[in-house]
Amino acid sequence: xxxxSWNPLYALAGGSSLVVALLILLLPTGRQPFSSVGPSADKLxxxxxxxxxxxxxxxxxxxxxxxxxxVDLQYGGSNTLLSQIEVGGVGDLYLAADAAYIELxxxxxxxxxxxxxxxxxxxxxxAVGNPKGIHGIADLWRDDVAVALANPDQAxxxxxxxxxxxxTRQWQLLRDAVRKRGVFKPTVGDVANDVKLGSVDAGxxxxxxxxxxxxxxxxxxxxxxxxxxxxxxxxxxxxKQPTAALHFARYLAAQDRGLETxxxxxxxxxxxxxxxxxxxxxxxAGVVNRRALEPIVEGFAARExxxxxxVYNGCGILTAQMxxxxxxxxxxFPDAFMACDTHYMDVVSDFFPEPANVSNTRIVxxxxxxxxxxxxxxxxxxxxxxRLALGQPQQCTxxxxxxxxxxxxxxxxxxxNANVVTQTTSSALLIPSxxxxxADVALVYETDVQAERERLGVIPIESELAKAVQPFGVAxxxxxxxxxxxxxxxxxxxxxxxxxxxxxxxxxxxxP
Amino acid sequence: xxxxxHNRPAIPTSSSRRHSDADVAFYSVFAxxxxxxxxxxxxxxxxxxxxxxxxxxxxIDPEWAGQHPxxxxxxxxxxxxxFSDRYIRQSVYLSLVSCSIxxxxxxxxxxxxxxxxxxxxxxxxxxIEAILDIPIVLPPLVVGLSLLILFQYLPGSLRENVVYQVxxxxxxxFVVACAFAVRVMRASFDHIDPRxxxxxxxxxxxxxxxxxxxxxxxxxxxxxxxxxxxWARSLGEFGPLLVFAGATRGKTEVLSTTVFLELSIGNxxxxxxxxxxxxxxxxTVLVITRRWGSRHLTL
Numbered sequence: 111x112x113x114x115s116w117n118p119l120y121a122l123a124g125g126s127s128l129v130v131a132l133l134i135l136l137l138p139t140g141r142q143p144f145s146s147v148g149p150s151a152d153k154l155x156x157x158x159x160x161x162x163x164x165x166x167x168x169x170x171x172x173x174x175x176x177x178x179x180x181v182d183l184q185y186g187g188s189n190t191l192l193s194q195i196e197v198g199g200v201g202d203l204y205l206a207a208d209a210a211y212i213e214l215x216x217x218x219x220x221x222x223x224x225x226x227x228x229x230x231x232x233x234x235x236x237a238v239g240n241p242k243g244i245h246g247i248a249d250l251w252r253d254d255v256a257v258a259l260a261n262p263d264q265a266x267x268x269x270x271x272x273x274x275x276x277x278t279r280q281w282q283l284l285r286d287a288v289r290k291r292g293v294f295k296p297t298v299g300d301v302a303n304d305v306k307l308g309s310v311d312a313g314x315x316x317x318x319x320x321x322x323x324x325x326x327x328x329x330x331x332x333x334x335x336x337x338x339x340x341x342x343x344x345x346x347x348x349x350k351q352p353t354a355a356l357h358f359a360r361y362l363a364a365q366d367r368g369l370e371t372x373x374x375x376x377x378x379x380x381x382x383x384x385x386x387x388x389x390x391x392x393x394x395a396g397v398v399n400r401r402a403l404e405p406i407v408e409g410f411a412a413r414e415x416x417x418x419x420x421v422y423n424g425c426g427i428l429t430a431q432m433x434x435x436x437x438x439x440x441x442x443f444p445d446a447f448m449a450c451d452t453h454y455m456d457v458v459s460d461f462f463p464e465p466a467n468v469s470n471t472r473i474v475x476x477x478x479x480x481x482x483x484x485x486x487x488x489x490x491x492x493x494x495x496x497r498l499a500l501g502q503p504q505q506c507t508x509x510x511x512x513x514x515x516x517x518x519x520x521x522x523x524x525x526x527n528a529n530v531v532t533q534t535t536s537s538a539l540l541i542p543s544x545x546x547x548x549a550d551v552a553l554v555y556e557t558d559v560q561a562e563r564e565r566l567g568v569i570p571i572e573s574e575l576a577k578a579v580q581p582f583g584v585a586x587x588x589x590x591x592x593x594x595x596x597x598x599x600x601x602x603x604x605x606x607x608x609x610x611x612x613x614x615x616x617x618x619x620x621x622p
Numbered sequence: 623x624x625x626x627x628h629n630r631p632a633i634p635t636s637s638s639r640r641h642s643d644a645d646v647a648f649y650s651v652f653a654x655x656x657x658x659x660x661x662x663x664x665x666x667x668x669x670x671x672x673x674x675x676x677x678x679x680x681x682i683d684p685e686w687a688g689q690h691p692x693x694x695x696x697x698x699x700x701x702x703x704x705f706s707d708r709y710i711r712q713s714v715y716l717s718l719v720s721c722s723i724x725x726x727x728x729x730x731x732x733x734x735x736x737x738x739x740x741x742x743x744x745x746x747x748x749x750i751e752a753i754l755d756i757p758i759v760l761p762p763l764v765v766g767l768s769l770l771i772l773f774q775y776l777p778g779s780l781r782e783n784v785v786y787q788v789x790x791x792x793x794x795x796f797v798v799a800c801a802f803a804v805r806v807m808r809a810s811f812d813h814i815d816p817r818x819x820x821x822x823x824x825x826x827x828x829x830x831x832x833x834x835x836x837x838x839x840x841x842x843x844x845x846x847x848x849x850x851x852x853w854a855r856s857l858g859e860f861g862p863l864l865v866f867a868g869a870t871r872g873k874t875e876v877l878s879t880t881v882f883l884e885l886s887i888g889n890x891x892x893x894x895x896x897x898x899x900x901x902x903x904x905x906t907v908l909v910i911t912r913r914w915g916s917r918h919l920t921l
Contacts (some may be wrong), residue, residue, distance in 0.1 A: 117830060118834045118835060118838050119830060119834030119838055120830075120834065122834075122838065123730075126726045126729070126730065129726060130723055130726050130727070133722050133723045133726075136719050137719055137720070137723075138712065138715070138788065138873070155786070155870075160883075160886040161886070163883070167871070182870045182871070182872070182873050183870060184868040184869055184870040184874075185869045185871070185882075185883055185886060186864070186868075194770075194865065194868065197770045197771060197774065198785050198786060199774065199781070200782055200785055200786060201786070297886070299885065299886045300885075302888050303885060303888055303890060306888060306890065307890070323888050
C-alpha cells in the first residue's frame, strides 16, 4: 500500500513551478516600451530596414548617451516590417530603405509624419580586384558570369533595377541570365553576402551597402546612374509617445547628428535641419487664416515638441516686415509664410520658392440684415448714398483683391471718390463697420462672416476674381525647412478644419 | 521433409549469408550512401570552423577584455569576439532562460496530453492528434503570423505586453516545442506496461497516486528526452520568433535571431561564431539524450 501523503507528481509539479518562477524572475525585464506617454519617454521602438542597421544602431547609441532614451531596433526587410506594423499595431517609428514603403504606410493610415534621411544609388558589386573583368551592366549577362539580384518583388533595389532596365529590354536579358546561372535573393544584404562569399561573381547593391563591405568593390554603370531611392523615417500612428518619437526622428535626420553618421557610412544624406532639442519655428500668416490655422499650429507644436511663434497680420504689413528683416539680416525672418492670397506670396517669391496652395475663400458683399439698401450686384455699390468699407490695398490682401475686382468692372476710382467711407487693414476689421452701422456694405472674405452670419446679409459676387487663394511657403534660407514642411503636412491633413472655417480645400499633397 | 522442399528456394543460414559477396555489395552501397550523408554533415561543421580560422575577424571588445582578462585570453578567436559583444551575450542569456522556461511549460502540457492520448480512447481522438501535430507541419512563418493575428483579437494591454516583447519569444518557442514534447511523451507512455499502474489502482491507490508513484518513475527517460528535444527545438526556433517576437536587438534577440542580424550586415564571421555556440549546445543536448534519455523514442 502506498503512503497516502507522498506523491512524486505533486513534488515534480511544485518543483517545476518554482523553477519556472525563478526563471521568469531571471528574464531580462526592461521597461515597457509602449507604456510611457509624452515627450519624456525612456524607451522607443523603431522598425528598421535591415540594410540600414549599421548607421541606425550607431545613431541610436549616440542618442541614448545624449538623452538617456533607449531605442529598441527591430530589423527586417522594409516590406516585411510594413506587414509587421500592420498586423502588430504597436511601435513608435519606421525607418524604411525606400520612401515608397512609407507612402504605403501613410496610405494605410499606419504612419504619420515622414522625414527624409538619405539617398542610395544602385551599383554593381564584384570581389576586390574584379576577377571577371566586369565593367558594365552588359557584362552581367555574359556566359561566364554568375549574378545575384535582389528579388524585384521583395526588395527596393530589385524593383528599381527592373524599372530602369525594362525600357531598354535589358531587364529580360539580365533576368534570364540570373535564372540560368545566378540567383534572386530576398534582400540586398543577401546579395552582398553572396558576392562576398564568392558564390556569385557580381551583384547589384546600394552604393551605401557596398561601402560597408571591404571585400567588395563597385563598378559604376551608366545605365544605373539615374536610379535612386530615398530613405525616410516615419512616426507610426500606433505610437503613444509621438513627441518622443519625433524627437528621435528629428535627431536621426539632423544634419549635425544622425545624418553625419549616415554620411560617414557611405549614404548620401539629405539636406536636413540642424539639431535643436526644442526647435523654434516662426510662422507669418495672413489674418484670414487664423481661424483655421490656430488650432492646427497649436496641435503641431505640442506633437513636435517645438515652439511655433505665429505672427498674424495683414499680408502687406507682413511682407514689408520680411523685406526689412532680410535687408537687416536680422533674426526673426519667418521660416514659413501662409498668405491670404497668392498675390502677396508672389511679392516675396524670392524667399519662398514653390509655395503650395492650401485653400481658397470667396470674396462676398456683406450688408446689414435684410439688405435695406438692396445691394445685389457690384454695380449697386455705386448707388448714391451707399456707404462702402474696403480693405487698404497697401496693407492687406482683401484690399488688393477688392481693388482688382472693382477695377475690372471699372468702378474702383468712382467708388473711392464717392462711396468709400473707411479702409481697414484686414477683412475681419471690415465686419464691425457694417455691424455698427458705420457702413452699409463691405467687401470681405466669406470666412470672416462665419461668426456673424445671423446678424448680417451675405451677397455673393459672380466673378472669378472674387476669390482669394491661400498659399503656404517654406523659406529657402530657413534652418527649419523640414520642420516647416511637416507643418505644411499637418495643415494638409486638416481639410475638415479648413472647411469648417468656411474655406474651400485646394491642397494637393503632391505639390512641393 | 516433403519433396516440395526441393522446389523452394533455399533459405540461407546466417553463416552463409554473412560471407556472401552479394551481402558485402549490398551493405557497401548502404554504407556509402550513409557515409556520404555523414560526411556532408561533418564537412559543413568543418567548413564553418575553417571559415572562422581563415577570416580576419574583428577585435575583442577591449572593455569586455578588461573586465574578463582570463576569458578574453581563452577565447581569443571569433567566438570570443562574438561573446565580447554585449548584445550577443544578452542573446545567449535570453536563449538559455527562455528555452528552459519553454521546456518546463512544454512538459506541463506534454505529460497529461501524452498520457491521455496513450491510455484513453475517446471520441475525436484522431482529430485531436492531428490538431496537436499542426505546429510541427505548419511552416514556421505561418506559426508566427498566426500568433500575431491571434493577439489582434485579444485585449490591447495584453497585446502590448506580449507582441514583440520577451513573452512572445517564449510563446513562439512553446507552440512548436510543445508539439514535439507531446509526441515524445505519448510514445513514452505507449512503451510503459499499464499493468503495474492497474495493480497500484487495485491496491487502493488513487489515479494521481498511481500516476505519480508508478508511471512517472518509469517515464523518467521519456521525460528527459522530451525535455531535451523541446529545449533544442526552442533554441533553433527562428521563423515564428521573427514574425511574432521580432528581431529587436538586445530585447527579443535570441541566438537564431543573432545569426540573422549578423548576416544582415554581412558579418559572416559573427554569424558563424554564433552558429558555433548553437552547434555546441545542440551536441550537448544530443549527448544527454543519447546517454540518459530514452533510446527507443524517436520522432
